[in-house]
Amino acid sequence: MDLARIEAAVREILLAVGEDPTREGLQETPARVARMYSEVFASLGKQAEEVANYKTFHVEERPEMVLVQDIPFYSMCEHHLLPFFGVISLAYVPNDRVIGLSKIPRLVDYVTKKPGMQERVTTELLAELDRLLAPAGVAVSVAARHMCMEMRGVHKTGQFTYTSKFSGQFATQEALRQEFLQQVRTHHDQL
Numbered sequence: 001m002d003l004a005r006i007e008a009a010v011r012e013i014l015l016a017v018g019e020d021p022t023r024e025g026l027q028e029t030p031a032r033v034a035r036m037y038s039e040v041f042a043s044l045g046k047q048a049e050e051v052a053n054y055k056t057f058h059v060e061e062r063p064e065m066v067l068v069q070d071i072p073f074y075s076m077c078e079h080h081l082l083p084f085f086g087v088i089s090l091a092y093v094p095n096d097r098v099i100g101l102s103k104i105p106r107l108v109d110y111v112t113k114k115p116g117m118q119e120r121v122t123t124e125l126l127a128e129l130d131r132l133l134a135p136a137g138v139a140v141s142v143a144a145r146h147m148c149m150e151m152r153g154v155h156k157t158g159q160f161t162y163t164s165k166f167s168g169q170f171a172t173q174e175a176l177r178q179e180f181l182q183q184v185r186t187h188h189d190q191l
């Protein structure tokens with residue numbers, strides 16, 4: 001990432017909105033914003049494997065479903081570069097391999113640390129887990145608030161947008177999909 005270029009661009013924006021980038025409070029702002037972008041867009045242009053080691057383990061006894069619930073995430077919408085954030089629940093039905101549990105939140109970080117859309121976060125998570133683990137099925141549920149719909153534009157505050165996507169047995173077996181959705185919903189009601 002070209003930090004110097006971001007700094008120059010932020011200085012331009014400050015001037016364009018009528019601010020004085022030389023006043024004390026703003027002097028370090030372009031450099032801070034550049035560091036902020038390098039953090040929140042950390043996975044831009046990278047493959048998942050460049051950010052973490054997605055080790056898998058062979059298992060004899062396979063559980064019917066592995067579900068990690070309500071993983072918090074923060075991302076930036078590609079339309080306005082404003083935050084959208086919320087929780088993601090991700091489940092899979094193993095074949096003969098499982099993935100280290102911490103790798104699931106790491107995968108969430110990977111797909112959310114770039115400009116995006118909630119739908120793409122949902123489908124990319126499903127595709128990445130399918131690719132890394134080749135499981136018998138994957139289920140993804142995303143609940144998010146979009147700042148571009150709250151602090152500007154339509155100004156609808158506190159609303160959640162829900163998206164989900166299913167592959168393999170979650171797509172073909174209604175009972176399994178319902179079990180996932182029921183678990184996610186019950187958990188939400190208890191929060």
Ligand SMILES: Nc1nc2c(ncn2[C@@H]2O[C@H](COP(=O)(O)OP(=O)(O)OP(=O)(O)O)[C@@H](O)[C@H]2O)c(=O)[nH]1
Nearest residue numbers: 077078079084116117118119146148149152153154
């Ligand atoms: N489907 C989808 N739309 C999103 C997401 N984040 C932002 N948007 C929408 O992207 C759209 C961009 O629409 P435009 O009409 O080009 O932009 P705009 O004039 O700023 O739109 P308003 O937000 O309606 O003021 C808006 O409807 C946003 O609500 C997302 O994750 N998924």
Ligand SMILES: [Zn+2]
Nearest residue numbers: 077079080148
């Ligand atoms: Zn937006």
